[in-house]
Amino acid sequence: MEGELKNFIKVWIAAILCLSYCHYIVSRLIPKGWLRLISLLPVFYLFISMPLNLHSFHLCALTTFFLVWLGLFKLLLFSFGLGLLSPPPPSVFHFISIACLPIKIKQTSPPKSLLNPRTTQKPKKSVNPIGQLVTKGLPNKSILLAVKALVLGVVICMYEYKSRLHPYVIIVLCCCHVYLGVEIVLFLCAAPARAIFEFELEHQFNEPCLSTSLQDFWG
Incomplete structure (x- = not known):
């Protein structure tokens, strides 16, 4: 090592x-x-x-x-x-x-007073009311991240017993491993960029696991 x-x-x-x-x-x-x-x-x-x-x-x-x-x-x-x-x-x-790093600096948009009122605005994306209700009831993001890190540790430990597990359970564990690992890595990459360089970053995701359709999942 x-x-x-x-x-x-x-x-x-x-x-x-x-x-x-x-x-x-x-x-x-x-x-x-x-x-x-x-x-x-x-x-x-x-x-x-x-x-x-x-x-x-x-x-x-x-x-x-x-x-x-x-x-x-x-x-x-x-x-x-x-x-x-x-x-x-x-x-x-x-x-x-x-x-x-997987970061994108937030671009400052011009004030609304400078925009031409005659220009047609793009229609807003449809918002899933069920997803909004679930997201509002979630705890603080730092607590949620700690829980996900704990779940990821449990998933990694369960690989030691994969010989006793059903193949479908192993597939579910691999999916959880990839999803939680990517989400935690993206958060850990964005946090230093915000703290050290004072970047104002765009949100990387908004709890995609709570989406109720493929359209909401892919944005």
Whole structure:
């Protein structure tokens, strides 16, 4: 386990150095377009290959999610002047956070007085009254997160007895493992960004497990 943690630290040091190269050199010296895309190809290769050095499921899954899924696609958009990294943030720490973390900074909307009253407004999304009633009755989010972390720990411990469990029960445990793990990781990623960098972030989710239809689940 000690060697795995060392590999994990090495991978993220290399990722931070790659993103620093993108911020200090690529964004300032290379214009957006195909030339910038070519200059980012070594970074793409490293982001895809570095998670393969990790053998732990949780560390490898998290690193793959942050680097391959988030970082790779955000840098791909960045190479053509699109996405959340365009224009590049002035601070390298902001650049790295936006590139790798599943966060989206809340955009300040113009005041209503400046909007043209003649413009047609988009119809509001239909709100599920049952979901609203259930959400209002929920306890504090921090308490809810602690309960979910406890449930996740129980789910992980139950894997030791999977030889005695029905296959359908194991499938349910895997679904709970993925759902709770993703929700807790997303919360833990957004909390430091709000506290350290004082970002005003958009909500990542609103209790999707309480949705009563696929339309409410996908938003």
